Ligand SMILES: *[C@@H]1O[C@H](CO)[C@@H](O)[C@H](O)[C@H]1NC(C)=O
C-alpha cells in the first residue's frame with residue numbers, strides 16, 4: 001500500500017480571479033505606455049524632457065510589476081503531518097546540528113545569544129541526536145562565559161520545558177510572555193525556582209558585561225579559558241574550540257538523569273593577513289568542525305537573535321526531508337524571518353508581504369530563496385552534492401563508529417578544520433559550503449543549490465518557528481536594506497546571475513522570482529524620477545499627465561487605484577493594520593530613494609574596483625530613550641548618516657513645489673482652471689507631502705535626540721532650494 005505522505009501542498013484559492021485582475025492591470029499599463037510614447041511633446045515644447053523621463057520610469061515600473069507577478073501567480077501552502085513522522089520514523093530520526101552565529105559581543109549581547117542557544121537546545125527532539133554549535137566571530141570570552149552559564153542552566157531548563165510543555169523555550173521570552181496567574185498550582189514551585197535561577201545567571205552575566213572582562217577567579221575556576229592566553233585581538237587569535245557539553249558521553253545528563261544535547265563553542269582562527277569572509281566563512285568552519293564531532297545529516301542555522309518559538313520545528317522540517325515520495329528532491333526547508341519586536345503598526349515595515357505572499361509564490365516554481373537564518377539544509381547538499389534523479393540520499397539515523405572517541409580527540413583534531421589556511425586551494429567558498437565574496441552569501445548559495453537541480457520548501461506555520469529582532473531606527477533599517485539590495489544586485493552582475501546562469505537550470509518563474517530581488521536596487525531611478533519631475537513641472541504649471549476630462553485619464557486612474565487597492569487588501573489579509581500599510585508605503589519610498597540609490601552607486605563603483613563592500617551587522621541593542629520612542633512609533637532619525645539627506649531633500653522639494661504652485665495658482669489663474677490639466681501632479685505631490693509628515697515634524701518641530709540633525713537639515717534645504725530655483729530659471 002502507498003504510504004500516506006508526510007506533507008501536503010495546497011494551491012491558493014481564487015487564483016483565477018487574481019489572474020484576471022492582474023491581466024486587466026497589465027492592459028492598463030500597456031495603455032499608459034502607449035499614451036506616453038505617442039504624446040511626446042515636440043522638440044522645443046516645454047515638458048519634453050519631463051515627458052521622456054516619465055516614459056522611462058513607467059516602462060521600468062511596468063517591467064518590475066511583471067516581475068512581482070511571478071511571485072503571485074501560483075501560490076502554494078504546505079502542511080506537515082508530524083504524527084505520521086513519529087509513527088514511522090521516531091527511532092530513525094537523523095542527527096541535527098544547529099549553528100548559531102554571533103559576531104560581536106557589544107552589539108549582540110551574550111544574554112540574547114544564550115537565550116537563542118537555550119531555545120534550540122530545548123527542541124522536542126532526541127537529545128543524543130541534537131548538537132548545538134555557537135560560532136563566535138567576536139572571539140569574546142564574555143560570550144564564552146555566558147555559554148558556560150547557559151550549559152549549567154540547561155540542566156534545569158530542559159527538563160522543566162519538557163515536563164510542563166513550555167513554549168517558547170527561550171527563557172527570556174518565556175518569562176516575559178507568561179503571567180504568574182497562568183501558572184497552575186503543581187507547577188508554581190518549579191516555576192519560581194527556575195525563574196530565580198534564570199534571574200541569577202542573568203545578573204552574573206550582566207555584571208561581567210559591565211566589567212568588560214572575565215575575572216581571574218572565574219577564569220581559573222572554569223574550564224577552557226586558558227585558550228584565550230594566546231589571544232591578542234578579535235582579528236588575531238588561534239582557533240578556540242570547546243565542547244562544553246559532550247552529548248556522546250553517557251554522563252552528560254540533566255538534573256533528572258536524561259541525556260543532554262551536545263554544546264560546542266567555536267571561535268575560528270583569525271589572522272589579519274587572511275580574509276575571514278564574514279558569516280559565510282564562519283558557517284563553512286562550522287560545517288567542517290561539526291562533521292568531525294556530531295556529523296548530523298541535517299543542519300539548521302539561525303542568527304543569534306533568532307530564538308526558536310516552536311519546539312517542534314525540527315519535526316516540521318523533517319516531514320519534508322523524510323517524505324518517501326518527494327523528500328529526496330528537497331535541499332533545504334526555509335522558515336520565514338519573523339520579528340519579535342515590531343510595533344503594532346510596523347513603523348519600519350516588516351517582511352510581512354514577502355513572507356505571507358511572495359515566498360508562497362516562488363515556492364511553486366522550485367522553492368524559496370535561502371535567507372540565511374531559520375533554514376534547514378541537508379549537509380551533503382550544502383557541501384556541493386548535485387541532484388540526481390535515481391539517487392535517494394538517506395536521511396535516516398545510522399549508528400556512528402566514532403562513538404567511542406574520547407573528548408579531547410575531536411577537539412584537537414577539529415581545530416585545524418577551523419584554521420585560516422585550511423581553505424587554501426580547496427573548493428570551500430566556491431563549490432562547497434556557502435559562497436564567498438557577496439554581501440548576501442545566503443541568496444547566492446541558495447541560487448547555486450537550485451541551479452544544481454534541487455528544490456526547496458517554504459514552511460510557514462501559523463505559529464512562527466523563529467523570532468528575531470527588527471531594526472529600531474531608520475538609519476539601521478536603511479543600512480540593512482542597502483546591504484540586501486546591494487548584494488542582490490551584485491549577484492545579478494556576477495557569474496551566478498539569476499538572469500543567465502540560472503537560465504535553463506531552473507524554471508522561468510523561478511528566475512523571475514529571483515530577479516524581483518536582484519532588481520531591488522535598480523528601482524531607485526524610476527522612483528526618483530517619479531517623485532521629482534512631476535512636482536518640479538507642477539511648479540512651472542506644465543502638465544505631464546492627461547487631463548481629467550480626457551479618456552486617457554482612465555488607464556492611469558485604473559492602474560493607480562487598482563494597484564494600491566490590491567496592495568492594501570493584501571496587506572490586511574496578511575494580518576497588517578491600516579496604519580501599518582501607510583507606514584509601509586513611507587518605508588517603501590525611503591528604501592527606494594536612499595538604500596537602493598546608495599546600493600546601486602556602490603555596486604557600480606565596486607564593479608569598477610573602487611570600493612569594497614563591508615558586512616554591517618545590525619545593532620541588537622537600543623538606548624533606553626530610543627526604545628521608548630520606538631514603542632511610541634516615533635521615527636528615529638538620530639545620526640547624521642548620509643543616507644538621510646536624499647530623503648529629506650526629496651520631501652522638502654515636494655513641499656516647496658507644492659507651496660510655490662498654490663501661490664501661483666491663487667495669484668493668477670484660479671484653482672479651478674488648473675485643476676483639469678494638473679490633477680494627477682497635484683495629487684502625486686500632495687501624497688508625497690502627506691507621507692512625509694513625520695519627516696517634516698522631525699525636521700522642524702521635534703526637540704528630542706531622534707530628530708533630524710541640523711547638518712542634514714541644512715544640506716537638504718540647500719539642495720531642495722537650489723533644485724527648485726535652477727529648474728524655474730531654466731524655463
Ligand atoms: C510564539 O509562540 C507562542 C506560544 O508559545 C505563541 O503564542 C505566539 O503566537 C508565537 N508567536 C508568533 C509570532 O507566532
Ligand SMILES: CC(=O)N[C@H]1CO[C@H](CO)[C@@H](O)[C@@H]1O
Nearest residue numbers: 341469472620621622627631
Ligand atoms: C533591541 C530592541 O530594540 N529591542 C526592543 C524590542 O521591542 C521591545 C518592546 O517592543 C523592547 O523592549 C526592546 O528593547
